[in-house]
Amino acid sequence: MGRVLNLVLAGVGGQGIVSLANVIANAALHRGTNVVVAETHGLSQRGGSVIVHVRLGDAEAPLIPVGEGDIMIALDPLEAARYAHYLKQGALAYVEQKVTPPPLPGVKPPSTEEVVRSLEEAGLRVRVVPAIRRAQELGNPLGANVYMLGAAMASGVFDGYLGPEDVEAAIKLVLKKPEKNIRLFRAALAEG
Amino acid sequence: MKEVLAPPGSRVIMLGNVAIARGALEYGVAFASAYPGTPSTEITEALSYASRLLGAPYVEWSSNEKVALEGAIGAALAGVPAMASMKHVGVNVAADPLFSVGYMGVPASLVIVSADDPGMWSSQNEQDNRIYGIHAYIPVVEPAGAQEAKRAVIEAFKLSEKWGHPVILRSTTRIGHTRVPVETGEINLEGIKRKGKFEKNTERYTLVPAHARKLREELVEKWERIREDLASHPLNWVEGPEDAKLLVVGAGLGYRYAKEALARLGLEDKARLLKIGTPVPLPRKLIVEEASRADKIFVVEEGDPVVESQIKEALYDEKIIVDIHGKEKGPIRRTGELTLDNVTAGLARVAGVPYEAPQPPRPRISLPPRPPVLCAGCPYRAVFYALRRAVGKARVRPIYNGDIGCYSLGVNPPFQMQDTIVEMGGSIGLANGMSHTVEGQIPIAIIGDSTFFHAGLPGLANAVYNRAPMLVVVLDNRTTAMTGHQPHPGIGVTARGEPGYSIDIVDAARGLGVEYVKVIDAFNIKEGEEEFYKALEYVKKEGKPALVVARGACILLAIANARRMGVKYTVYTVDLDKCTACGLCYKAFNCPAIYPGDDGKARIDPLLCTGCGECAQICPFDAFHPVEEPPEEWLRIMRTAKPM
Known part of the structure; x- marks a missing residue:
């Protein structure tokens, strides 16, 4: 068996996690990299916690084994912590800065700082990215997903599997308003 | 959905469910019915998309699954290839016709897609519908993952055509909702436009007791012939060394997990892997041949031990005694879905090789749950x-x-x-x-x-x-x-x-x-x-x-609807002078777009607010107001919008 890059995408239903996975899958195809993406649909999607398993390279099975994820992209700090056990010790987690509070009456969620500390203490390397804010500032409030991918890609974690040109081709193919999203993606690459 | 119509010879990313739709189009399905249900819905959404552009096949959302299956049986009796798709519990609703259609047989192919939901991601139970196949004498075809979904549905149609008998295609959540690259073939344009003619055959198509008794005899006999035929079905094969003492059986998606687990443990050269794409009726010949050389069998399948129990039956009849491991006595648990972790650990135990599961990071922080909720503006x-x-x-x-x-x-x-x-x-x-x-x-x-x-x-x-x-x-x-x-x-x-x-x-x-x-x-x-x-x-x-x-x-x-019509809705805002921080809106009413500020007073997230105006009605202090007067058109759309 050859190499596999296991990528955990986490967030809240409605944040565009499934769309992001579709971009990555199409980018992989553009590059000629094999890919398997297991998604969350239906009931769980309505504002609930969402995890998508993305496996690049020589993967057969759809789900990432616990403790074997290489990278995480999380559009919410709480969801990063919820699925952290899918990652390897020492894996890199790109975590959105803003907590989206679960809409349950009387629930006070932990802060981003508290979550990040717990992730680091558990053995992960964490990069906090203000993707929601930057996407808003750059005029594409729904583009935090794409911004986050750009920020992660900037550090080279996808080298050998995917490149920026593959992502841009995929954005053109599967997202609405591709120009806007490509601008955002490039900004994230530059800022990441 | 547009990928369902990708040109032939291309390699495109498709959801397993879309691949099933594409396979049906390539075979030439002329009638497709369904009631929506996760994880099956996208099959018919993709077919509906195709039908709008190609003018065929006939696609309908039926009023329920029983009606969907009856329609498909009718179409097949009229001589055109038909498919009915539903989630696993939908098959319960359709069970009445399902249990009798095997008696009649069908002059054109009929495929019933059952999308099972191990893990209950969107369902009230975890039933394994391959058992319906055994109970109703209907063969079951099961794809080895989304990678094989398109091919499997085509094979299901072919099998149905060959035997003049309905076939169940059993998918699962991790097949239908997994996205992979899929190679496209030609869409059978002539096939999907086909019209048929009902040919009377009263003794076969009217299940009065006198007819049904005869048909039952025929069915039981046909069932064994189908079983024998399936031994050489193209979705069943064997890999690995012939003289291996460990036989791993991977049914459906179980094959992918088994194959990757073997590779992870470095056992590819030490175990034989029997891939099963037709779990019901289990081709006995295949299993008996392989089992007679093995001294241990490890069965990997999604759902209940359906293949495992059939293997035990077959080997008992042949007086072959061999250790069989799977879900009946472990090491894999019967509840929930398969994971690579539990398949790898189980395989290691059965094979007697060391395997140390990684110690994953476990953040020590208490997280509030995040269940799905009614949307803002629901x-x-x-x-x-x-x-x-x-x-x-x-x-x-x-x-x-x-x-x-x-x-x-x-x-x-x-x-x-x-x-x-x-x-x-x-x-x-x-x-x-x-x-x-x-x-x-x-x-x-x-x-x-x-x-x-x-x-x-x-x-x-x-x-x-x-x-x-x-x-x-x-x-x-x-x-x-x-x-x-x-x-x-x-x-x-x-x-x-x-x-x-x-x-x-x-x-x-x-x-x-x-x-x-x-x-x-x-x-x-x-x-x-x-x-x-x-x-x-x-x-x-x-x-x-x-x-x-x-x-x-x-x-x-x-x-x-509003976006398509160029109508904009107006979001609401909080008058902090009026808000008394009573919390009614974010506690008792619990709109996800409203959250408390540090002072306990309500705030509205303008990105989440949908301008429904419900908060303005419940607030006792009149603290919520639209940022501008909501357009009449929006107020009308809120009450009358419908799918297009």
Whole structure:
């Protein structure tokens, strides 16, 4: 068996996690990299916690084994912590800065700082990215997903599997308003 | 969905469900019916997309799964290849025709797609529908992952054609909702446009006892011939060294997990891997041949030990004694879905090789749960709120009989207004029994519009007939919302985007004899409270069913409609001078777009606010206002939007 890059995408239903996975899958195809993406649909999607398993390279099975994820992209700090056990010790987690509070009456969620500390203490390397804010500032409030991918890609974690040109081709193919999203993606690459 | 029509010879990313649709088009399916249900819905959405552009095949959203399967049987009897798709529990609804269609056989191919949901991601149970195949004498084809979904559906059609017999294609969540690269072939344009002719064959197609007895003899005999034939089916094969003492059997998606687990443990050269694509009836010849050389068998399959138990039967008959491991006695647990972790650990144990599971990071932090919730602007939130107030005012002790749909989410705080949820239509059904047996309580059946047409009608007829005192609340949000906004018989649009007849729920209820029928604006909380109160008083006084239709579009659908029509909605904002931080809006009403600031006063997230205006109605201090006057057009769309 050859190499596999296991990528955990986490967030809240409605944040565009499934769309992001579709971009990555199409980018992989553009590059000629094999890919398997297991998604969350239906009931769980309505504002609930969402995890998508993305496996690049020589993967057969759809789900990432616990403790074997290489990278995480999380559009919410709480969801990063919820699925952290899918990652390897020492894996890199790109975590959105803003907590989206679960809409349950009387629930006070932990802060981003508290979550990040717990992730680091558990053995992960964490990069906090203000993707929601930057996407808003750059005029594409729904583009935090794409911004986050750009920020992660900037550090080279996808080298050998995917490149920026593959992502841009995929954005053109599967997202609405591709120009806007490509601008955002490039900004994230530059800022990441 | 556009990828379903990708040109032949391309390699495109497809959801497993879309790949199933593509396979059906390549084979030449001419009739496709379905009732939406996760994880099956995208199959028919993709076919509906294709049909709108190609003019064929005929595709419909049927009113329920039984009707969908009957339609497909009818089409197959008329001589055209047909397919009915549904989620696993939908097959229960369709079970009546399913159990008899094997007796008749079919002159054109008929495939029933059952999308099972191990792990219960979107379902009330975890049933393994391969067992239906055994029970109803219908062969089951099971793809080895999304990677094989397209090929498997084509093989299922071919198998059905070859034997003149229905075939079940069993998918699972991790097949239908997994995205992989898929190679496309030619779409059979002639096939999908095919028209047929029904040829009379009374002894075969009318299952009166005299005919059915003969057909049953034939069926049992045919079943064994099919089993033998499946030994050489192209979806079954063997890999690895012939002399290996360990035989791993991977059925369906289990094959992918088994294959990767073997590689992870470095056992590819030490184990034989039998890949099963036709789990029912299990081709005995294949397993007996392989098992006779092995001294240990490890079976990997998604769901119940269906292949495992058939292997045991076959080997017992052949007097082959060999250790068999799987789900009956472990090492893999029977509940939940397969994972690479549990398959790898199980394989290591069976093979007697060391395997140390990694120590994953476990952050020490207490996380609040994040269950799915009613969306910001959902009309159901306003209805639950109004209904609760009416119940308090009428001083009744309610039993909230819930049903399957977005309103199931009313089970969570703050509403907790779903006391029972069993299956489609179960709200009215259970209320029927309770209404005749409880004292001092009133059953309130809460059912969605699509669910009402699906299985609510017989229960309602029963309630009227037997004079069951209950309040039926039909939540009419103008679509099958939970599964992604499919139309239904109340909408007036078909799956192909053509005009259909729109059945008014009010007419349907009156037609069934409900004497007390009212329609309310779901977004109007005051009206809702008053009308629910009156209806409850009627039930108490008259001892008969009352029905209230709460009408208001799914807000996501309304927003999509508005966007297409170039209409903008107006978000709301909080007047912090008026807000007293009472928390009613973010606690008792619990709109996800409203959150408390550090001072406890309400704030609105403008990105989440959908401009429904419900908060302005519930606030006792008049603190919520639209940032500008909402356009009339938006207020109309909120109440009338429907799928296009």
